Amino acid sequence: MKTYHHGNLKKELIKCACVMCERDGYTKLSIRSLAKESKVSQTAPYRHFKTKEDLYAAIVKEGFDKLNKKMMSIKIKDSKNYLIGCGKTYIDFGLNNANTYDLMFGTAVGNYADYPDLSESANNLFQFLLSSFRKLSDDDDEIVAFKCITLWSMVHGLVGIIRKVNIAGDGSKDGPMPFANQISKNLDFHLDKVITGLIETD
Numbered sequence: 001m002k003t004y005h006h007g008n009l010k011k012e013l014i015k016c017a018c019v020m021c022e023r024d025g026y027t028k029l030s031i032r033s034l035a036k037e038s039k040v041s042q043t044a045p046y047r048h049f050k051t052k053e054d055l056y057a058a059i060v061k062e063g064f065d066k067l068n069k070k071m072m073s074i075k076i077k078d079s080k081n082y083l084i085g086c087g088k089t090y091i092d093f094g095l096n097n098a099n100t101y102d103l104m105f106g107t108a109v110g111n112y113a114d115y116p117d118l119s120e121s122a123n124n125l126f127q128f129l130l131s132s133f134r135k136l137s138d139d140d141d142e143i144v145a146f147k148c149i150t151l152w153s154m155v156h157g158l159v160g161i162i163r164k165v166n167i168a169g170d171g172s173k174d175g176p177m178p179f180a181n182q183i184s185k186n187l188d189f190h191l192d193k194v195i196t197g198l199i200e201t202d
């Protein structure tokens with residue numbers, strides 16, 4: 001059985017849970033399976049996670065932290081190009097961390113307000129986009145926020161569409177997949193057009 005230095009167990013459990021979530025999907029993750037994978041007693045994780053939702057919330061928080069860190073690492077001064085970089089980074093994260101992403105934006109964790117650290121990390125992602133939009137638009141705060149959510153919704157949708165393209169290919173020539181595939185191969189151009197349209201919309 002593993003032994004942990006005092007105070008490290010929760011951190012190690014979360015790290016292990018994140019690996020399990022991405023490897024197997026969150027629906028197969030339980031506190032019991034986490035204990036087995038971590039080689040600790042069945043009761044040990046319950047000292048830190050009273051419910052499965054508590055465990056999920058910890059994984060989601062780590063997911064947002066990881067995505068925020070990637071956003072912060074974008075070294076582009078031009079605001080529009082920074083937003084394009086944010087969109088590409090977001091899509092890349094969603095494609096390469098699919099199971100964690102599904103948990104982050106699914107309903108397995110109910111009200112983020114019940115988990116203040118998670119809520120703060122999730123809100124930080126919105127603030128990255130919002131602060132850049134404010135530099136590009138003279139609109140009032142409500143309109144800028146609306147445009148920001150519109151962009152977020154678009155890149156969020158692209159994650160799902162591109163994931164489907166990666167599985168199904170172009171599909172029928174009369175369907176959406178060939179066009180989605182074109183977008184996935186030229187994200188800079190597509191994101192530039194979308195962001196420009198949002199900026200210029202009254």
